[in-house]
Amino acid sequence: MKHYFLRMKTKGHCPPRKPIRKIIWSWIGAFLGILSIAYLGEVWNSHDKASLFLIGSFGASAVLIYGAPLVEFSQPRNLIGGHVFSALVGVTIALLCKEHMILASALAVSLAVAVMHLTRTLHPPGGATALIAVIGGDSIQDLGYWYAVSPVLIGAFLMLLVALFVNNMSIDPKRHYPVYWV
Numbered sequence: 677m678k679h680y681f682l683r684m685k686t687k688g689h690c691p692p693r694k695p696i697r698k699i700i701w702s703w704i705g706a707f708l709g710i711l712s713i714a715y716l717g718e719v720w721n722s723h724d725k726a727s728l729f730l731i732g733s734f735g736a737s738a739v740l741i742y743g744a745p746l747v748e749f750s751q752p753r754n755l756i757g758g759h760v761f762s763a764l765v766g767v768t769i770a771l772l773c774k775e776h777m778i779l780a781s782a783l784a785v786s787l788a789v790a791v792m793h794l795t796r797t798l799h800p801p802g803g804a805t806a807l808i809a810v811i812g813g814d815s816i817q818d819l820g821y822w823y824a825v826s827p828v829l830i831g832a833f834l835m836l837l838v839a840l841f842v843n844n845m846s847i848d849p850k851r852h853y854p855v856y857w858v
Contacts, residue, residue, distance in 0.1 A: 697846070697848065698848075698851070701742070701842065701843070701845075701846050701851065702742045702743040703742075704742075704842055705738070705741070705742025705743075705838060705839060705842040705843060706738040706739070706742045706743070708838050708841075708842060709734075709737075709738050709741070709742060709834070709835045709838040709839070709842075710730070710734065710735065710738055712834050712835075712837075712838055713729060713730050713734060713827075713831045713834055713835065714729070714730050716729065716830075716834060717729025717730055717827070728815055728816065728819075728827060729826070729827040729830075729831065730827070730831070731804075731805065731808050731812075731827055731828070731831065732804055732808065733759070733801040733802070733803075733804035733805040733808060734801070734831055734832075734835065735801075736800065736801035736804060737755060737759070737799070737801045737832065737835055738835065740755075740799070740800070740801070741755055741835060741836075741839045741843075741853075742838075742839060742842065742843070745839065745843045745851065745852075745853040745854075746850075746851075746852075746853075746855055748798070748855075749798060749799050749800055750839075750853075750854075751854050751855055751856055751857075752836055752854050752857055753796070753797055753856070753857065753858055754792075754797050754798060754799040755799055755832055755835065755836055755839075756797075756829070756832050756833065756836065757792070757795055757796075757797030757799070758792050758797045758798060758799025758800075758801070758802035758805075759799060759801070759802050759805050759828050759829070759831075759832040760824055760828060760829050760832070761788065761791045761792060761795055761797055761802065762788035762791070762792065762799075762802035762803065762805040762806040763805050763806065763809060763823055763824035763828040763829075764821065764824050765784060765787050765788045765791055765806050765809075766784045766788065766805060766806030766807065766808065766809025766810055766823075767809045767820060767821050767823055767824060769783045769784040769787065769806070769809070769810060770784070770809050770810045770817055771820070773810075777810065777811065780810045781807060781810050781811060784806040784807055784809060784810045785803045785806050785807050787806070788802055788803055788805070788806035789802075789803060805828060809823055839853055839854075840853060840854075
């Protein structure tokens with residue numbers, strides 16, 4: 677037991693704050709990415725379903741692809757694949773376990789993680805995308821597998837377009853996107 681707690685001993689220090697230029701570019705990307713999804717949702721669904729287009733996991737994706745564009749989790753393959761595979765898993769579990777939300781929630785997230793690992797598309801917000809398919813209520817569940825296309829695929833693709841634009845505008849040669857496509 678002692679060995680277990682020794683593993684939790686810190687081995688490093690908190691890194692310094694990022695340069696203000698990086699913070700500003702991250703802010704611009706996150707602002708434009710979320711704004712574009714929200715705006716498209718408003719225009720496309722100019723009635724009661726407008727809010728369905730902007731799902732919570734996109735906020736976490738914005739942190740990754742605009743705030744840390746060079747990390748593995750932020751790459752296009754991970755962004756698109758992680759969200760879409762997770763949405764498909766989440767919808768499937770929601771359909772199979774309608775009466776067991778607690779079990780369905782745990783299965784959707786854990787299976788989404790496994791599928792993302794197997795497909796090399798690990799994107800942490802994908803866990804939330806799978807969970808939203810289970811707990812999102814009737815408005816989300818009524819979409820069925822269409823949820824994986826709209827809002828998930830379309831929203832993730834729109835965020836990717838913004839990431840390609842914003843993350844390559846900086847004059848800093850260390851800030852570029854993507855590191856790899858496939």
